Amino acid sequence: MDTKDTKNKQHPAYDFTIDTKSLYIHWPFCPYKCHFCPFVALVGHDQYMPTYHQALCQELQTFIDGYQGDRHLESIFIGGGTPSTYPLDLLLELFELLKKAFIIGPETEIVIEVNPGTVTPAHLICWKQAGINRVSIGVQTIKSEVLKNFNRLHDQADVYRLLGQVTSVTENVSVDLILGLPGVSPCDWKNLLSEVVTWPIKHVSIYLLTVHEGTPLFFDVRRKRVSLASDDVIADLYSWTVEFLATHGIYRYEVSNFAKPGYASLHNKIYWQRKAYRGFGIGACSFDGHSRYRNQIILQKYLDGIQNGQSITNFSETLSVDDAHLEKVMLGLRQADGLAMTELFADRSIAQQVAGLELLKLLEQEKLLTIKHDRCLLTSKGLLVENEIVVRVTNL
Numbered sequence: 001m002d003t004k005d006t007k008n009k010q011h012p013a014y015d016f017t018i019d020t021k022s023l024y025i026h027w028p029f030c031p032y033k034c035h036f037c038p039f040v041a042l043v044g045h046d047q048y049m050p051t052y053h054q055a056l057c058q059e060l061q062t063f064i065d066g067y068q069g070d071r072h073l074e075s076i077f078i079g080g081g082t083p084s085t086y087p088l089d090l091l092l093e094l095f096e097l098l099k100k101a102f103i104i105g106p107e108t109e110i111v112i113e114v115n116p117g118t119v120t121p122a123h124l125i126c127w128k129q130a131g132i133n134r135v136s137i138g139v140q141t142i143k144s145e146v147l148k149n150f151n152r153l154h155d156q157a158d159v160y161r162l163l164g165q166v167t168s169v170t171e172n173v174s175v176d177l178i179l180g181l182p183g184v185s186p187c188d189w190k191n192l193l194s195e196v197v198t199w200p201i202k203h204v205s206i207y208l209l210t211v212h213e214g215t216p217l218f219f220d221v222r223r224k225r226v227s228l229a230s231d232d233v234i235a236d237l238y239s240w241t242v243e244f245l246a247t248h249g250i251y252r253y254e255v256s257n258f259a260k261p262g263y264a265s266l267h268n269k270i271y272w273q274r275k276a277y278r279g280f281g282i283g284a285c286s287f288d289g290h291s292r293y294r295n296q297i298i299l300q301k302y303l304d305g306i307q308n309g310q311s312i313t314n315f316s317e318t319l320s321v322d323d324a325h326l327e328k329v330m331l332g333l334r335q336a337d338g339l340a341m342t343e344l345f346a347d348r349s350i351a352q353q354v355a356g357l358e359l360l361k362l363l364e365q366e367k368l369l370t371i372k373h374d375r376c377l378l379t380s381k382g383l384l385v386e387n388e389i390v391v392r393v394t395n396l
């Protein structure tokens, strides 16, 4: 996505008539900045929390006032940042507003992202009262010296304490891990996974480490202060992980996501199925079925924009037919049930379809994908080079 501030551009307006089934609320405040973090995360800005909360509520209210679609919500995701630092009285106020404006039932997935070391018994009472029914814990690793090296101010004991705490709110607990962190050997990774399968959780998200330009990790790698595992080592560990989790009843349903049956993330599915969702807060993204939007990423600009009733969109793009097709293929192939051949070849000419089938045969021989019941599924090996495959099958 373009990261330039496009303030002089006329952005299209979010389509308020489209049924928007998911809301994302961004809480950007963090007690520390992790060295690998590419997100809009603010450290040392806690004094802005009440003002930011008021701005968030105002942004929400403007949406509520103009919205003309169905008001049943499938999911609400409070992401960050570190949403477990959201002051509890303010969080309850936010939920009051949401509950007045939308139809939120027990089937609505309401998720909060939580970091170890930031939760007290009062949080648990508040989250239950708010109706939060899924907790996503940013574990990343439990090796204390690695956590410290990356400036994450929690340790293994905090992770275990938190796992014990959150199960009083919900049994629907997910953990995030990062594969490829420097300092975590293949043996450490396997030990971590052996622990994870004994935890009271239903879902695991595993992200491959990405070195984002400008982060402390980026400079450490450039100065050769840390070295990264080779692609082959990561590929082997990823394949091992997929099999290991499956033998413990936790199945991959998307390239980075694994769940016990019935616990796949509803919120992520909205993204992957390209349904409309609306994001609130700095850097939050939205999609109305035609266009993508992103809010201001600078706190003061966001606060000023809300206060002055000006547009807070700093990026938008309206997808062409080809862009939308590319996105559909990319998101479809990431999922374990793959993509229907009819969708893969939608709007393609006969000649393109013939060339496409030839290509699929070739990729099948290379063990990168399989075709089953007219659906195209990537293998573990294929998922690791998904971007290349997407480019090949959409550039016929």
Ligand code: SF4
Binding pocket: 030, 032, 033, 034, 036, 037, 038, 039, 040, 041, 080, 081, 082, 115, 138
């Ligand atoms: S806790 Fe998450 S959002 Fe905050 S700095 Fe670390 S990785 Fe970034």
